[in-house]
Amino acid sequence: MSSNQMSRMDFGLSRPSRQHYLAYLLLAPAVILIALLIAYPMLLSFDLSFQDVGISKLGDPRKPFTLLNYRKLLTSTEFWQACWVTLRLVVIVTACCMVLGLATALLVNNSFRGRPIARFAVALPWAIPEIVAVVIFSRLFDSSFGMVNWALVRLGVVTEPINWFSDPGAAFVVVCVVMVWKGYPFVSIMALAGLQAIPEELYQAGKVDGAKAWQRLVYITLPMLMPVFGVILVLVVLWIFRDFSIVYLLTGGGPIRATQTLSVLTYQQAFSFFKMGYASAIGIVTLIFCVLLSRFLIGRSARGMY
Amino acid sequence: MRRQTYASVLLYVSVVLTCAILLFPVYWLVVTALSEPARLHELPPQFWVAAPRWEVFDRVMAQRPVLLWLGNSAQAALGAVALSMAVSVFAAYSLSRFTVRGGQSLGLFVLTAKMLPATLLVIPLFGIFRAVGFIGDLRSVILAHATLIIPFSTWMLKGYFDTIPRELDQAAMVDGCSPFGALFRIVLPVATPGLAATALYGFVLSWSDYAYARTFLTSAQNAWTANLGLTTMQGEYITDWNEVAAVALIVALPVVVVYLFLERYLVGGLTAGAEK
Numbered sequence: 001m002s003s004n005q006m007s008r009m010d011f012g013l014s015r016p017s018r019q020h021y022l023a024y025l026l027l028a029p030a031v032i033l034i035a036l037l038i039a040y041p042m043l044l045s046f047d048l049s050f051q052d053v054g055i056s057k058l059g060d061p062r063k064p065f066t067l068l069n070y071r072k073l074l075t076s077t078e079f080w081q082a083c084w085v086t087l088r089l090v091v092i093v094t095a096c097c098m099v100l101g102l103a104t105a106l107l108v109n110n111s112f113r114g115r116p117i118a119r120f121a122v123a124l125p126w127a128i129p130e131i132v133a134v135v136i137f138s139r140l141f142d143s144s145f146g147m148v149n150w151a152l153v154r155l156g157v158v159t160e161p162i163n164w165f166s167d168p169g170a171a172f173v174v175v176c177v178v179m180v181w182k183g184y185p186f187v188s189i190m191a192l193a194g195l196q197a198i199p200e201e202l203y204q205a206g207k208v209d210g211a212k213a214w215q216r217l218v219y220i221t222l223p224m225l226m227p228v229f230g231v232i233l234v235l236v237v238l239w240i241f242r243d244f245s246i247v248y249l250l251t252g253g254g255p256i257r258a259t260q261t262l263s264v265l266t267y268q269q270a271f272s273f274f275k276m277g278y279a280s281a282i283g284i285v286t287l288i289f290c291v292l293l294s295r296f297l298i299g300r301s302a303r304g305m306y
Numbered sequence: 307m308r309r310q311t312y313a314s315v316l317l318y319v320s321v322v323l324t325c326a327i328l329l330f331p332v333y334w335l336v337v338t339a340l341s342e343p344a345r346l347h348e349l350p351p352q353f354w355v356a357a358p359r360w361e362v363f364d365r366v367m368a369q370r371p372v373l374l375w376l377g378n379s380a381q382a383a384l385g386a387v388a389l390s391m392a393v394s395v396f397a398a399y400s401l402s403r404f405t406v407r408g409g410q411s412l413g414l415f416v417l418t419a420k421m422l423p424a425t426l427l428v429i430p431l432f433g434i435f436r437a438v439g440f441i442g443d444l445r446s447v448i449l450a451h452a453t454l455i456i457p458f459s460t461w462m463l464k465g466y467f468d469t470i471p472r473e474l475d476q477a478a479m480v481d482g483c484s485p486f487g488a489l490f491r492i493v494l495p496v497a498t499p500g501l502a503a504t505a506l507y508g509f510v511l512s513w514s515d516y517a518y519a520r521t522f523l524t525s526a527q528n529a530w531t532a533n534l535g536l537t538t539m540q541g542e543y544i545t546d547w548n549e550v551a552a553v554a555l556i557v558a559l560p561v562v563v564v565y566l567f568l569e570r571y572l573v574g575g576l577t578a579g580a581e582k
Contacts, residue, residue: 022400030394129513129516129558131537131554138545144347145349147334280430286426
C-alpha cells in the first residue's frame with residue numbers, strides 16, 4: 001500500500017483534533033475480540049453458576065435462579081480438599097521456582113565464555129510443552145524401572161521402591177517436581193531481564209566501598225530486583241493456581257484426590273460428570289481466590305506494573 | 307590472580323553442573339526414545355545408548371498420523387499468533403501513543419485476564435463454539451488461544467513501543483506520513499525485537515495448550531493437535547515408551563527450534579514489558 005493510498009484511507013484521522021477517534025479505532029479490534037471471547041463467556045459462566053444445569057447449550061431457556069451450586073460446594077469435602085491441595089501446591093512450587101529461578105539467573109548473569117549457550121539451556125524447559133514434560137517425568141518416576149527409584153534405592157535413601165503414582169504423598173511430590181521444572185525458567189528469564197537493568201555503576205561503587213560479593217548481592221542486587229520480583233511472583237502464583245494440564249495428565253487428580261487442584265476439579269465436574277453449573281461455581285470461586293491473592297501479593301510495592 | 311582462576315573454575319563447574327541437572331530430563335527423553343525396547347525394562351538404567359535405534363521415528367510416523375497432528379498444531383499456533391499480533395499491534399500502538407480513557411488500567415486488565423482459569427473459560431466457550439459449529443474445527447482453538455495471547459502481547463508491545471521515542475513517528479508525520487504509515491514504516495521496523503519476543507511468547511503458549519484442544523477437538527481425530535495426539539498414546543497400563551518418547555521429541559522439536567531463534571529477543575522484549 002503506497003503512502004498516498006494510506007493518507008486517503010485515514011479520513012483525515014491524522015489531524016490532531018480527530019486523533020482520539022484514531023486511538024479508539026486502533027483499539028477496537030482488540031476490544032471487540034476480548035468482549036466476545038472473554039467478557040461474554042465470563043458473564044455466561046457467572047450466570048451458569050447460579051443455575052442447576054448439566055450440559056449447557058447456548059440458546060436453551062434459562063433455568064431458574066438457584067444458590068444450589070454454591071451451597072453444594074461449600075458443604076462438599078472435595079471442594080475444601082481441592083482448596084487445601086491447591087494452596088500447598090502454590091506455596092511449595094512458588095518458593096522452589098523463585099529460588100531456583102533467581103539462582104540460575106544469577107549464575108548465567110556472570111560473564112564467561114559460552115554464556116549464551118548456558119542461558120539457552122537454563123531457560124529451555126520453558127519452551128518444552130507441558131505434556132512432553134509429563135511424559136518425561138512419568139518415565140523418570142516409573143515405579144518399576146524409573147531412574148528416580150533406582151537412584152534412591154542405590155543411594156540408600158529408601159529400601160523399597162516408592163510407588164510414585166499410587167501413594168498420595170509421593171504423587172504430590174511428583175506433581176511439585178514437574179511444576180517446578182516447568183515453572184522456574186520463567187522466573188529465570190524475567191530475573192535475568194531485571195538483573196541486566198541494574199546499572200553497573202552501583203556494583204563499581206559497592207566495590208570501591210569494599211563490599212564483598214555476598215554484600216553486593218544482598219544490598220544491591222536483591223533490593224534492585226524487588227519491583228520485578230513482585231510481578232514475577234504474581235504471575236507464577238497465578239500460573240500454578242490455574243494450571244490444569246500437568247496435574248490432569250500426570251495423575252488425573254488422584255490417587256484418592258491427593259493432587260486434585262481446583263482447576264482439575266472444575267474441569268472434571270464440567271467435562272467428565274457434565275455438571276456445568278456446579279463446575280462454573282467452582283471456577284468462579286477459584287477466580288475470586290486468584291483476585292484476592294494477587295491483590296494481597298501486589299500490595300503497594302509493585303504498583304509500577306500498572 | 308590465583309584467586310581469580312579458582313573463581314572462574316568454580317563458576318564453570320557450577321554452570322555445567324546446573325545445566326546438566328536441569329536438562330537431564332530432556333536427555334533422558336532422547337535416551338528413552340532411542341533405546342532398545344528390552345533395555346527399558348531392566349535395571350540399572352542405561353545412561354548411554356551405544357546403538358541408537360533411529361528407526362523408531364519411521365515407525366511412529368508410519369503408525370500414527372504424526373504429520374497431520376503437527377500440521378494442525380502449526381495451523382493453530384500460526385493462526386493464533388497472526389490474529390493476536392494483528393490485533394495487539396494496533397491496540398498497543400494506540401495505548402502507547404495516545405491518551406485513551408481507561409488506558410492506564412491496561413496492566414490491571416492484563417492481570418485480570420491472567421487470573422481467569424482456562425478451566426472456567428472453557429465451559430462457556432464450549433457452549434458458544436458448539437452453537438456456531440466450531441467444535442472439532444481448528445478455528446475454535448485459534449480463537450481460544452488468541453484470547454490467551456492478546457492481553458499479554460498488547461501489554462508487552464506497549465512496553466516496547468514506549469521505549470521508542472515519540473519524536474521518531476512525529477517527525478515522519480510532519481513529513482507527510484499518515485499515522486498508519488508512521489506505524490508500519492518507522493515504529494514496527496524499530497520494534498522488531500519486541501515483535502519477535504511477543505510472537506515467540508504466543509507461539510509457545512499456543513503450541514503447549516492442552517486444555518482447549520482436548521475440550522474442543524477430542525471428537526474430531528482429523529483436527530487433533532500434536533499435544534492431544536501425544537496424550538492418546540499413553541495407555542493406562544501399557545505404555546510403549548520408545549514410541550511415546552519419540553513422538554514427544556517430535557512434538558517438542560518445533561517449539562525448541564523457534565525458541566532457539568528467538569531466545570535472544572526474549573529477555574529484551576520481556577524487560578520492556580515488565581518494567582514500565
